[in-house]
Every structure is written in C-alpha cells, then in structure tokens.
Amino acid sequence: MRSNIVTDTVINDKTVGWDIVGGLFWEKGRQSAKPSESELELFTAGIKPGDKVAVIGASTKDLIEHLIAMDVNVTVYDFSKGMCDSLKEALSPNVPPIRVLDITAPLNRELIGYYDYVLNDRLVNRFTTQEAEKALKNMVALAMQGEVRASVKLGLYAMDEKMIELGKRRQVLERFYCEDTQTIDFSKADDILEESLLPHGQIDRDVLLRWYQSRGMETRFSDSSLKQLIEGVILDDGSQINVEHQCNFPDAQDTVMYSLKSV
Template sequence: MNSLINGKALAWDIMGSKYWDSGYNGGPSPRDIQKYLDKIDKNKRVAVIGASTVNLIKAALESDLNITVIDFSEKMCNCLAKELLPQKCNIVHHDITKPVPEFLHNKFDYILADRLINRFTEIEIRKAFKEVLQLLNDNGIFRTSIRLGLYKRDMPFISEGKKRGTLHNFFDEETWIIDYSKCDDILDEFISPHGEISKDTLVEFYRLRGPEKRLRASDIENYVNSIALQDKCLKILSTETLPDVTDDLLYSFQVKNL
C-alpha cells in the first residue's frame, strides 16, 4: 500500500461500487445536491473530495463545472471512472490528510464533500482542513455536510457496550472517539442493513474505518480557528440544515486573508 495513503482507505477499497449500485445511497439526495451546488457558476473549478458521492459528482458535471475528484481509495477512483462513462473528469488518487501535490495548490474556487471530516480522528480532521485550505484559491469556499452529535447507528452499540461493561473498549465518552473495529461481536449483531450490501462486507467495512471523532459545533469552530497557512485562513461563512438528510448541517467555510 502507498505509504502516503491512510489505512482507512482499505475500507472503501473493499466497498468499491457497492456503495452506489447495491440499493444503498449514502450520499446527498437530489434536493440536498441543489444546496451543495447553489450559486456556483458554470466553469468554476470545483474539487469533490470523496469518489463515493457519485450523484453529487454527476450533477456537478451536468452543471458544466470543471470537476476534479480526490479520493484516498484507488478502487473507488477506478470504480468512479467507469461509472461516469461516457463523461469524464479529473480523478486524483490522494489522501486529503496528507500534503496535496503542488500542482493542485490554490487551484479551486470551491471544494465539496459529504461528511468528510466525520470519517476522521481529531488529528486527521486538522490535517484535512489544512490541506483543503491549500487547495482553495483566494476567497475560495469549502462546502461540506457535517453530522454533529452521535450517529443514530452508534446508539445500539453504546447501549450494548454499557450492558456488557465493554463500552470503554470502543467508545471514549470524554473525547467522543468511537472505533467499531474494537466492538467485537457487537458489530456483527447490531450493524444495520445498507441496501443489498452483504453483512460480511459491511462488518469488514466498518472495522477497517477505524477510530472516528464524533463532533460538536464547538469542535468545528476550534479546528477552523486553529488552522492557518502562510497569509490565509478559513472562516465559517454559514451553516444550514439540509432539506432531506436533516441530521446533517451544510457548512460553508471561506478563505480569508490574515
């Protein structure tokens, strides 16, 4: 495996196109996509981080935007390229928690992502924000959904962990770090269906995702306020509830000069 690629990429490598062709659509709905693309003019340079957000990517291409997709899973990159045919866009196999290639510096007017930072630990989130800032040009905007609080799917695991006295093995109630890979058989017993994706694939997928930080609004403010790069930083521009996936807030961050 490429030493520059996050180990979490293995989870998406085993998922591949099952993420969108097995009756499971975890990405934005058509109405939510309209919010992502709102007021982005034609031919703007837009990066989408996450090849699994295939419907958002297709809608962006249909809106005549200049699209580059960045993803840390080589399998997801390859599956996306096949899914988009005959359409094409730039697809870059890269982990956003690692330094981005210089040819992508200051290139994009917008960056779009669906729950990107919800997949990461606190250290990875800080690194991702820094690299997003590196990708954006002056006044560029990073627009991403973020789920605040615990996921609904976390609750049965936490409840069962408390019953068994094993919660501390996979969930830190102080830091809000959850790691499904340490749930043992609780994961097998309580994982909820995702369309027609097999249970074995789902269990492996969540185990390989490793630790993830559950987030509060104050966390987002703290991360953004702590990131600066040379003479620019990110500031929260707006937040709004999405029309369909109402558990998520659509955050917009804008580049500002220091």
C-alpha cells in the first residue's frame, strides 16, 4: 500500500526540534498554543466542500480535523517527518495526504497555484525574517488565484521577555538576542534558556529544553514590521502580496490573522 506521506527536499535545520516534540505538541502542549473554536471558524470561513486547502504545519491538528469534517480537499505540509508521522498516527484511519515539505525551500513547479486556500497558524513565529520571507512567498505561490490565511503572534512571548531580562542582568544579551532585528537564538541561550524555560502544558521539561535549543533563531514581528516584509516580497511572475484583511484572534492575546493575496 502506498504511503500518503511523501518526502520532498528539506533544507531547514529546525526540523530536528520538531522531530523531537512530534505529537506531544497536541497531546500534552498548552491549550493556548492551539486555535480555539472561534478561531477555527475564522480560519475556515467561506471555505466550501471540495475546495483545495493546504495546511502548512502538522502541529495544527485541530484545524486539520475541522477541515476534514467540512469535506474539503485538504493536504498537510510540514518540514518535520516526525510531526507528519505523529499526525498520520493521530488521524488514522481518516488520514488526508501528508507531505514532508520545507516551505522555506524552492517549490516544485506543479504545486504553484494548485490550492484555493493556504492556512497556517503562528508558523511565521518559528522563522527568522529571511525564512519568513521565503515562506510567505511560497505560501502565496501555492494559492496564486486564491487566499493565504496566516495567524501571527505579534511581539515577544512571555519566555522571550524573561530571557531578555535575565540576559541584560548578566550582561550576556548580545549572545542570543539582537534588538535591532528582534531575533532570538535559542541555540545560543544556554543557561539563560534553561533558567527561563516556562511550562508548555504537560510536555516533559527535558524534551521541552531540547525542542527549544533545536529551534535556533526566531524573529519577533510587530504589525508594521510584518507588513513591511510582506510588501517587499516579489513572486516569480513579478506580482506582489497584498494584505486583504486582518483580524485579531479573540482568544489569543496579540495574535492577528492576515488574509494575503497576490496582486
């Protein structure tokens, strides 16, 4: 029997961290890291049975299950084979196509324009500015005549703030945080990360620490810095990306869903 997990080229080293956490993210992770019922409705508003929908991020299990129940043609992409394997096991026997795909790597041409909608929940928060630019470009390319809905947590996370405060106090902030770019490097935070680590639901602390260490560099965005990044993206056909609409998530503080289209 042919597996419905297909592996494409993956070039992002962050896959290691997500292979570590796998299905623990939805089994034991904190509830606030997942979209609420009302946020699932925002993600899926207007999507009809039979529409072709790509979800970027296998960790968004609740959204994927919601789409399956809507009878849409959903495909899941993630750069972590571990996450994909965990999702396949969790959804069995009702498993949609799941593909290992690095959204920051060049797309296969046959995927360009294939989808009506591309959805992702706080995926941009896992990337640097450079990675986010590539990911946004590729997501819009997947839905050239359609729509991307991307939620983003704006500003610093509580653990970021704790790490920055401790880094300043010990005069080691520059080792792991760049204030100019608002980029944090968990792989270089060492003792600062270990002492600042906050619980993530019931995920074991040792697993949590290895997960963060392997996530490497992540940029924190404001509304203005994210829009500046979006406005600067040029697709291969010369088109740009427009923010068609944005709305605040009702149950997630400082989290905004952006509707993006090529123009």
